[in-house]
Amino acid sequence: xEMLDFFLVATSTIGFIRVCKALIKFLKxxxxxxxxxxxxxxxxxxxxxxxxSTDGIGKAMALEFASKGLNLVLxxxxxxxxxxxxxxxxxxxxxxxxxxxxMDMEKVGGVEMVKRIEExxxxxxxGLLVNGAGLAYPYSRFFHEVDLQLMDAIVRVNVEGxxxxxxxxxxxxxKKKKGAIINIGSGSTVxxxxxxxxxxxxxxxGYLQMFSRCISLEYxxxxxxxxxxxxxFVSTKMTxxxxxxxxxxxxxxxxxxxxxxxYEKLVVPYFFHSLQAFVIKLIPETFxxxxxxxHFLYFRGRGLSRDSRIKALAASNSEAKITNEDxxx
Ligand SMILES: NC(=O)c1ccc[n+]([C@@H]2O[C@H](COP(=O)([O-])OP(=O)(O)OC[C@H]3O[C@@H](n4cnc5c(N)ncnc54)[C@H](OP(=O)(O)O)[C@@H]3O)[C@@H](O)[C@H]2O)c1
Numbered sequence: 001x002e003m004l005d006f007f008l009v010a011t012s013t014i015g016f017i018r019v020c021k022a023l024i025k026f027l028k029x030x031x032x033x034x035x036x037x038x039x040x041x042x043x044x045x046x047x048x049x050x051x052x053s054t055d056g057i058g059k060a061m062a063l064e065f066a067s068k069g070l071n072l073v074l075x076x077x078x079x080x081x082x083x084x085x086x087x088x089x090x091x092x093x094x095x096x097x098x099x100x101x102x103m104d105m106e107k108v109g110g111v112e113m114v115k116r117i118e119e120x121x122x123x124x125x126x127g128l129l130v131n132g133a134g135l136a137y138p139y140s141r142f143f144h145e146v147d148l149q150l151m152d153a154i155v156r157v158n159v160e161g162x163x164x165x166x167x168x169x170x171x172x173x174x175k176k177k178k179g180a181i182i183n184i185g186s187g188s189t190v191x192x193x194x195x196x197x198x199x200x201x202x203x204x205x206g207y208l209q210m211f212s213r214c215i216s217l218e219y220x221x222x223x224x225x226x227x228x229x230x231x232x233f234v235s236t237k238m239t240x241x242x243x244x245x246x247x248x249x250x251x252x253x254x255x256x257x258x259x260x261x262x263y264e265k266l267v268v269p270y271f272f273h274s275l276q277a278f279v280i281k282l283i284p285e286t287f288x289x290x291x292x293x294x295h296f297l298y299f300r301g302r303g304l305s306r307d308s309r310i311k312a313l314a315a316s317n318s319e320a321k322i323t324n325e326d327x328x329x
Pocket of ligand 1: 075133
């Protein structure tokens with residue numbers, strides 16, 4: 001009997017502790033998503049640097065920062081798109097300074113990239129850095145099918161770029177003992193157990209997640225908040241998806257991103273993404289693994305047939321051109 005009593009008390013205590021833990025986690029989530037006030041980003045410094053600022057999430061964050069009165073250093077590879085982003089910021093009536101740095105992260109890297117960024121931020125009170133530039137496969141494929149050029153580009157833009165740029169910006173933040181660095185990770189590594197047929201992209205984001213976590217500990221005591229933000233699907237040119245409740249526009253997503261800067265080391269900023277993440281994590285990993293594989297095999301098939309249609313069209317166009325030229329002669 002005593003044994004039975006002990007067993008009952010022990011199991012109900014464990015049950016109670018688990019319920020309390022779940023309740024605390026839920027209340028914390030409500031606080032983070034709906035109630036917690038955003039930090040005053042100007043306290044970090046009067047300038048923010050953003051890579052990937054010419055489109056999608058990066059551009060939306062640039063507009064959000066400008067609306068809060070932060071001056072911007074926009075990094076991008078296309079001078080026309082940089083100019084268009086600056087113009088959009090001015091057209092919104094934000095009275096902030098904008099400096100553009102033209103840099104193709106596929107072509108510039110390492111010491112050269114550090115030198116260019118150091119030059120660009122010299123004398124500026126840089127408080128924020130967003131490593132937002134990113135590149136994915138046009139469509140899913142087996143790892144051996146990823147051509148060398150695409151592979152090189154993904155490693156340079158997703159892995160090397162944020163590493164070198166962080167290296168270039170950190171000393172300024174260390175000097176003033178203030179700053180925030182935001183690395184844009186991906187749900188492919190944080191929420192899902194695997195991302196087959198998009199392996200290199202997911203692995204590059206896994207690198208960024210671990211890099212962020214480690215340096216966030218290294219620099220916490222120096223007043224620098226380093227965070228990896230985790231988007232699931234956002235309606236941008238990368239995903240080519242229509243916006244919906246679970247696929248926000250970059251503008252909606254950018255607001256969520258901005259409001260959680262300076263808090264957790266790893267965060268899913270958007271409410272409906274965090275719901276999705278919660279549900280996905282309840283599903284057994286082996287089921288998710290095989291579902292993801294089937295899902296991406298389907299998209300590989302679609303991508304391949306679109307590619308072969310385009311090739312066939314190009315071939316028939318060039319054949320027609322040759323026939324026309326022959327006719328003209
Ligand atoms: N959208 C999503 O659902 C999703 C999900 C998970 C993670 N993410 C991550 O979120 C970040 C932003 O993605 P997004 O959806 O906003 O993508 P996007 O709309 O395609 O924008 C990507 C940005 O990166 C820039 N970029 C690409 N290659 C570059 C290079 N070689 N040099 C310099 N800049 C370069 C692009 O410049 P151009 O304007 O010149 O192309 C653009 O400004 C990425 O890191 C991505 O991996 C996105």
